[in-house]
Amino acid sequence: DPQKTAFLLRKQWTLYSVTPLYRFSNAHLRDYARLLSAFIAAEKQKGLAGGGGAFKCFFSPSQLSSRSPASPKNSEEKLIWSGWFCCVSGDDLSENVAEDFTCLPLFLANGAECYTSIVGSWFQKTFDCCFRHLAISPLNLSWMAAMWTGCKVDKTTSAMELVFSVPCLPQPLDISYAIHPEDAKALWDTVQKTPGEITQEEVDVFMDCLYSHFHRHFKIHLSATKLVKVSTAIASAHCDGIIKFLQSQYLTGVLMLLTELAISQIQ
Amino acid sequence: MDETVAEYIRRTVLKIPRDEIKTMLQKWGFLSETQLQTINFHQIKENISQDVVQLCEENSADIKQAAVLDIIYNHIYPNKRVWSVYQMNKTGEETEFFDLTDFKKKFKRRLRSALKNVTINFREYEDNAIWIRIAWGTPYTKPNQYKTSYVVYHSQTPYVFVSASVLKSNLPLLCQALVVASNYHDIREMELRSHSLNSLKDIVFKRYSQNFQTYCPRPLQERNVAPESADLRIIQENRHEKERIQRVNREVFGDGPQPQLEFAQYKLETMFKSDSKMDVLDKKEPFRCMVKFSSPHLLESLKSLAPAGMADAPLSPLLTCIPQKARNYFKIREKKSLFPGSFMKIIFKDHYRAWGRRDSWNIDVSKKFPSSFSGY
Numbered sequence: 001d002p003q004k005t006a007f008l009l010r011k012q013w014t015l016y017s018v019t020p021l022y023r024f025s026n027a028h029l030r031d032y033a034r035l036l037s038a039f040i041a042a043e044k045q046k047g048l049a050g051g052g053g054a055f056k057c058f059f060s061p062s063q064l065s066s067r068s069p070a071s072p073k074n075s076e077e078k079l080i081w082s083g084w085f086c087c088v089s090g091d092d093l094s095e096n097v098a099e100d101f102t103c104l105p106l107f108l109a110n111g112a113e114c115y116t117s118i119v120g121s122w123f124q125k126t127f128d129c130c131f132r133h134l135a136i137s138p139l140n141l142s143w144m145a146a147m148w149t150g151c152k153v154d155k156t157t158s159a160m161e162l163v164f165s166v167p168c169l170p171q172p173l174d175i176s177y178a179i180h181p182e183d184a185k186a187l188w189d190t191v192q193k194t195p196g197e198i199t200q201e202e203v204d205v206f207m208d209c210l211y212s213h214f215h216r217h218f219k220i221h222l223s224a225t226k227l228v229k230v231s232t233a234i235a236s237a238h239c240d241g242i243i244k245f246l247q248s249q250y251l252t253g254v255l256m257l258l259t260e261l262a263i264s265q266i267q
Numbered sequence: 268m269d270e271t272v273a274e275y276i277r278r279t280v281l282k283i284p285r286d287e288i289k290t291m292l293q294k295w296g297f298l299s300e301t302q303l304q305t306i307n308f309h310q311i312k313e314n315i316s317q318d319v320v321q322l323c324e325e326n327s328a329d330i331k332q333a334a335v336l337d338i339i340y341n342h343i344y345p346n347k348r349v350w351s352v353y354q355m356n357k358t359g360e361e362t363e364f365f366d367l368t369d370f371k372k373k374f375k376r377r378l379r380s381a382l383k384n385v386t387i388n389f390r391e392y393e394d395n396a397i398w399i400r401i402a403w404g405t406p407y408t409k410p411n412q413y414k415t416s417y418v419v420y421h422s423q424t425p426y427v428f429v430s431a432s433v434l435k436s437n438l439p440l441l442c443q444a445l446v447v448a449s450n451y452h453d454i455r456e457m458e459l460r461s462h463s464l465n466s467l468k469d470i471v472f473k474r475y476s477q478n479f480q481t482y483c484p485r486p487l488q489e490r491n492v493a494p495e496s497a498d499l500r501i502i503q504e505n506r507h508e509k510e511r512i513q514r515v516n517r518e519v520f521g522d523g524p525q526p527q528l529e530f531a532q533y534k535l536e537t538m539f540k541s542d543s544k545m546d547v548l549d550k551k552e553p554f555r556c557m558v559k560f561s562s563p564h565l566l567e568s569l570k571s572l573a574p575a576g577m578a579d580a581p582l583s584p585l586l587t588c589i590p591q592k593a594r595n596y597f598k599i600r601e602k603k604s605l606f607p608g609s610f611m612k613i614i615f616k617d618h619y620r621a622w623g624r625r626d627s628w629n630i631d632v633s634k635k636f637p638s639s640f641s642g643y
Contacts, residue, residue: 166572168575169571169572169575170568170571171562172562173560173562173565173568173572175558178556178558178559179554179555180554180555183539183555183556213539213554214558217533217537218558218585219579219583220577220579221578224576224577
């Protein structure tokens with residue numbers, strides 16, 4: 001669905017892992033919307049959510065069977081927050097889970113943090129699930145860097161950028177290392193041996209090459225610093241669990257990877 | 268008093284931290300001491316600024332006087348702006364006597380001949396610094412007091428510090444006016460930029476403590492040092508290495524505080540060279556990268572990398588040369604080998620005494636804009 005895809009692109013989504021939901025049913029979405037609206041209204045009364053005016057929620061069943069978005073809107077139809085559940089190729093998890101449970105391990109939210117926590121608490125209370133921030137480790141970030149660099153993109157305009165942080169110095173230091181996308185891809189193509197398959201060793205060699213090129217010039221060991229952000233033409237990912245989708249054709253692929261990360265955090 | 272002037276004064280006062288307002292108004296000198304005493308400086312800033320505007324109304328302030336207050340504010344808080352450095356060149360050798368009145372007259376005349384709608388203010392300070400404030404208009408509109416450029420010129424030097432903020436299109440005109448007014452021949456932008464005006468001055472005027480190669484024999488007490496802890500079983504394994512790192516760091520960075528810069532940017536166009544055994548990327552073209560280092564205090568941060576174990580000591584001359592070369596934008600290309608056929612023959616001279624030796628990379632002066640302006 002191109003409209004829905006366009007909605008997802010170029011926005012900053014914060015990631016959460018969600019344990020299976022107990023007795024969640026697509027048939028009751030209208031009721032859920034009503035209940036969530038009431039809950040949010042009550043929280044606003046308590047002063048836990050900012051902004052005035054009436055509040056309306058709606059849930060919509062997704063076109064793809066594996067996704068069900070939930071998007072509260074305010075009465076003026078201005079979208080102030082949206083979130084959606086996702087499970088792409090998460091069959092392993094669903095298999096091991098009892099019948100009453102629905103597996104939607106990945107949750108993405110865009111908008112004010114206060115709404116995310118309200119929606120999260122409602123889901124947790126209603127379906128006995130658990131939301132947790134999904135952090136992305138430097139190891140996983142380097143996988144993303146390698147994988148996404150290898151993707152073929154029509155217009156290679158964005159550089160492949162790695163951002164490193166060295167916080168524990170007397171004066172913190174941030175290092176942005178951006179490589180021309182064609183050159184990064186050329187390097188990855190010589191490292192990756194089997195098409196369609198990536199090994200940890202290949203990712204390590206790729207990153208080591210980049211680190212040693214950097215070391216040659218600056219005598220700094222990037223491997224001793226913390227990789228906090230990876231940005232390519234496909235998507236950008238931050239270690240705090242923030243993702244931005246930039247290419248619709250690779251959307252599913254990225255979601256698959258994120259679902260995997262969410263599942264491994266739950267287990 | 269003009270409404271726009273009143274509003275401008277009000278907004279300028281609001282920028283000032285409350286505890287500093289009285290001092291700044293006194294420095295300004297436009298309101299008398301008696302008038303200042305009528306203001307309650309403990310009320311909220313909105314009210315203070317209203318009171319100030321009221322008094323300025325009584326004194327019929329005009330834009331020129333309001334501009335002076337703005338200069339004073341920026342002189343005390345220069346780090347709110349980003350400053351670039353320009354260097355002017357003269358053909359002759361003699362240092363001419365600097366005539367301030369002449370400078371101001373020529374500057375104004377040159378600027379106004381091209382653009383009538385400008386507000387120009389000057390203010391001199393004790394350290395021979397001339398501060399110039401320019402508010403830019405267009406051929407059809409009055410000067411916009413919120414679109415200002417600042418120039419700091421030390422008349423005894425060929426250096427000019429410019430905070431252009433908006434309207435980069437007016438830079439050529441500004442540069443021309445400076446060259447003409449100061450009797451120089453041309454002007455070029457240096458690849459040096461920072462929020463810290465004083466650090467930029469430290470760098471170009473060489474006021475930071477530079478490293479000097481001094482002969483430092485190994486201190487004798489190294490052998491006779493008392494154990495740090497009473498328990499002789501505890502020793503520092505890497506003490507020699509740690510001391511070497513400290514010593515090398517001191518040689519390279521000097522002993523004193525570093526000038527404060529926020530970033531350094533390197534455009535790399537060097538070849539990729541793999542040290543791994545794997546048959547990796549063997550291209551004849553450069554591996555194009557852009558590296559940017561950022562920190563609240565970049566040089567201190569870089570200095571602490573080797574002691575923290577994250578970098579080798581000495582650090583690369585690409586980083587340590589920043590103050591000496593007075594730049595924080597670099598374009599690095601591979602040094603051309605003597606044998607054009609063999610592109611992979613890359614000559615790297617690791618040098619541990621960077622100062623005074625040629626670098627093994629060609630550091631290009633990438634002149635972005637403007638490249639040079641000739642005066643009359």
